[in-house]
Amino acid sequence: MKKLTDIIVDSDRIITKDHIPQSHLTDGLKSHYGQAEILVYPKTTDEVAQLVKYANQNNLKVTTRGAGTNLVGSTIPNGGMIIDLSLMNAIIELDRSTFTVTVQSGILLQDLQQFVEKQDLFYPPDPGAKNATVGGNISTNAGGMRAVKYGVTRDYVQALEVVMADGTILNIGSKNIKDNTGLSLKHLFIGSEGTLGIITQCTLKLIAKPSVFETLIIGFNTIEQAVANITTILQTLTPTALEFVERQVAQWGERYLGFQFPLPDSKAYLIIMLDGANKQHIVQQRQQLLANLGDCNYFIAETLEQANQIWTVRGSLVRAVEAVTEQDPIDIVVPINRIADFINYTKQLQSQSGVRMLAFGHAGDGNIHLCILRDGRDEKQWSEALEQIHNALYQKCHELGGLPSAEHGIGTAKVKYFNNAIAQENRQLMQRIKQQFDPNNILNHQVYITQL
Numbered sequence: 269m270k271k272l273t274d275i276i277v278d279s280d281r282i283i284t285k286d287h288i289p290q291s292h293l294t295d296g297l298k299s300h301y302g303q304a305e306i307l308v309y310p311k312t313t314d315e316v317a318q319l320v321k322y323a324n325q326n327n328l329k330v331t332t333r334g335a336g337t338n339l340v341g342s343t344i345p346n347g348g349m350i351i352d353l354s355l356m357n358a359i360i361e362l363d364r365s366t367f368t369v370t371v372q373s374g375i376l377l378q379d380l381q382q383f384v385e386k387q388d389l390f391y392p393p394d395p396g397a398k399n400a401t402v403g404g405n406i407s408t409n410a411g412g413m414r415a416v417k418y419g420v421t422r423d424y425v426q427a428l429e430v431v432m433a434d435g436t437i438l439n440i441g442s443k444n445i446k447d448n449t450g451l452s453l454k455h456l457f458i459g460s461e462g463t464l465g466i467i468t469q470c471t472l473k474l475i476a477k478p479s480v481f482e483t484l485i486i487g488f489n490t491i492e493q494a495v496a497n498i499t500t501i502l503q504t505l506t507p508t509a510l511e512f513v514e515r516q517v518a519q520w521g522e523r524y525l526g527f528q529f530p531l532p533d534s535k536a537y538l539i540i541m542l543d544g545a546n547k548q549h550i551v552q553q554r555q556q557l558l559a560n561l562g563d564c565n566y567f568i569a570e571t572l573e574q575a576n577q578i579w580t581v582r583g584s585l586v587r588a589v590e591a592v593t594e595q596d597p598i599d600i601v602v603p604i605n606r607i608a609d610f611i612n613y614t615k616q617l618q619s620q621s622g623v624r625m626l627a628f629g630h631a632g633d634g635n636i637h638l639c640i641l642r643d644g645r646d647e648k649q650w651s652e653a654l655e656q657i658h659n660a661l662y663q664k665c666h667e668l669g670g671l672p673s674a675e676h677g678i679g680t681a682k683v684k685y686f687n688n689a690i691a692q693e694n695r696q697l698m699q700r701i702k703q704q705f706d707p708n709n710i711l712n713h714q715v716y717i718t719q720l
Contacts, residue, residue, distance in 0.1 A: 275318040278306055281355075283307040292352065295344055295596070295679075296337045297395070302714075304331065304345040309355050311597065313429060313468040315435060316351065320466065320710075321435030332462040332524050334374055338408070339597050340679030342461050346714040355402055356468060359383060366443045368426055370471045373403025380472075389458040389647050390477040392418035403467045408677040409459035413509040413541075416502075416632025418475075420675075422458045429469035430457055433706035443471060456701065461677050462706040462712040478543035479602060481508070481559030483552045483575040487534025487565035494536040494610040497561060498631050501540065504560050505553045509541040510632035511582055512607065517626050521581035524588035529581050530567035538631055539582060585628055590641045596654055598638035598661060602670035607634055611663045614638060623653050635674040662688070686716055 276282050283289075285305050293301045305328070323330045329348030336343055356374035362384070363369070369384060369391070378398035384391050394412035395405060404410075406428070427441030437578075440454045441447065457464055464540045471532040487496040494512055501510060514536045518529045531537065542550045558566060569575035589595045602610050607629075614625050624641040640657055642650050662672055662685040672678070672685040687695065702717045703708070 270318065272306070272308070272319075272322065272495050274326065275315060275322060276310065281309040281311075283387060285528075288350070291336060292333065292350055293345060294336070295341055296339050299594070300341060300344055302344040302346050303332075305348060305351045305697065307350040307352060308386075309352050311355050313356075316353075316466055316468050317435045317437050318433045319349070319351060320431050320433065323710055324434055324708055327708065328710065330466075330710050332407075332466050334404040334552070335376065335397075335399055337397040337400040337404065338679065339676045340673075340681040342408075342679035342712065342715050343715065344680065348710070350464065352581070353401065353466075353468070356580065357401075362387065362389075362524050363443065364389075367474045368471050369474055370427075370469065371402060373406070373467045373468055374401050376400070377402055377405060384474055385477055388477045389474040391424065391472060391474055393421045393424055396586075402470065402472070405582060406458055406467055406470060406642060407460065407462050408675065411630070411633075411635065413511060413630060413676045415635075416510050416630065417506050417543075418509045422455065424473045425454060425458055425470060426473050427471035428454045428457055428467055430465040430467055432465050433708065433711050437468075438465070444703060456705075459677070460717075461715050463702055463715050463717045464711065466711070478508075478545065480544055480550055481575070481576070482547075482554065483543045483569040483578055483580065484540050484542075484554060485530050485567045486538045486540065486561065487531035487567070488536045488538070489534070491536040492608045493613050494538050495605070495631070497538065498561050498604055498607075501538070501557060501630065504557045505542070506545045507540045509539070511539040511629070512631040513537050513582060513585070514611075517585060517628050518581060520588040520626065521584045523575075524584055524591055525581060527577055527581075528593055530578070531565050534565055540577075562690065582628070584667065585610075585626065586637075586639060587624060589626060589641060592641075593644075594642040594650075595639040597676070598640065598658075598673055599635070599676040600638070600661070600665045600670055600672055601633070601635045601674035602634040602665060602668045604631065604634040606668040606670070607631065607636065609668055610636055610664060610670070616663070617657065617660055621653065623657055625657075630674075633674070636671070658685070680714055680716065683716045 286309045318676050332344035332351050333343040353374040356372040357371045360370040377650040392414050394414040395410035405421045409422050430438045460514050544550045614627050618625050626639045672689050678686045
């Protein structure tokens with residue numbers, strides 16, 4: 269049997285237990301920490317395969333991580349080996365003739381997007397953490413603001429290279445646009461949170477880069493009015509992004525960044541981004557939309573600076589909260605016609621519990637992000653408050669026909685709510701798939717599939 273030092277020959281790529289950084293024992297929230305025996309940094313798929321084979325033979329649990337931005341505990345190890353893929357960040361091939369790019373899974377999303385956009389190409393998935401790895405995006409099927417028009421990560425994965433629990437290397441998918449040749453195995457790995465295999469390389473679909481963008485804001489007197497107009501917007505055009513935020517929430521971003529959000533007299537906003545091949549087409553779309561909306565307050569960003577300020581406010585809301593107090597993030601999804609119902613319920617719950625909450629999110633697909641603010645509570649008070657708030661929020665989400673995760677995944681944090689939302693027969697099938705792919709349960713064994 270090989271030793272670890274036979275697999276990873278560079279001593280600086282093997283970190284033993286007492287020297288593992290705290291950052292590698294937690295997730296993006298840094299509120300809970302685990303423990304591990306060893307941390308390794310492979311550079312090639314072959315090294316990953318040998319490491320996993322070694323772990324399987326020695327009954328070592330394996331936790332895979334990229335940039336550590338996960339928010340539901342999926343990267344918190346529970347013993348065994350941490351495999352950090354951040355050194356596997358190479359761009360293997362840009363194939364203009366098939367509109368694909370092949371990369372190692374440790375490349376950061378922001379680096380991939382910058383690279384392809386310099387080639388006048390576009391990778392649309394756009395989750396908030398641009399410093400996340402593409403492999404992490406695939407493992408959680410990340411979405412983001414542009415999902416309303418372009419879809420989520422799953423829609424751009426053409427092919428995967430995956431290391432299985434026994435060290436076998438699978439190559440799944442191809443550059444072909446159509447593929448009905450047997451079961452679509454790649455879709456089992458997308459969104460599986462590292463429980464079925466370790467993604468080491470991927471081929472992603474690209475599109476032509478839009479040449480023109482425009483941002484506008486529609487102001488309303490209530491969140492109900494804003495939500496009521498979502499259907500009108502989606503029937504008129506397909507926005508690149510369609511976000512909702514209330515005035516009181518936008519003010520957090522204003523205070524944090526030091527500049528004012530447009531339409532300060534409005535109580536709720538829909539923020540819209542349009543893109544296209546030429547300005548005239550976008551102007552026509554916008555004019556038709558404003559005509560269909562009727563009498564409303566609106567603001568059109570006339571300069572790139574204005575547009576960037578608007579999206580910076582929207583993108584800064586979580587950081588604005590975290591500059592003041594610790595927060596617990598909620599990521600749920602409801603049918604778009606129930607957004608206002610859920611938002612109003614959070615206000616009722618805030619009033620009843622005394623716990624402050626800020627809600628905002630993706631109006632075009634019903635994905636609501638919620639910050640629960642700790643404010644001065646000690647550990648016991650915070651834990652008890654979160655338990656009560658979580659139970660109430662996820663129950664309401666379920667009543668409204670929603671689901672406990674739209675983007676972040678289930679991890680360890682949402683197991684109870686996942687069990688309540690998903691039928692037992694479905695969960696049992698997931699467990700059988702996990703057992704077939706990973707019979708010794710070594711891959712991200714702490715994550716939800718083994719806790720069902």
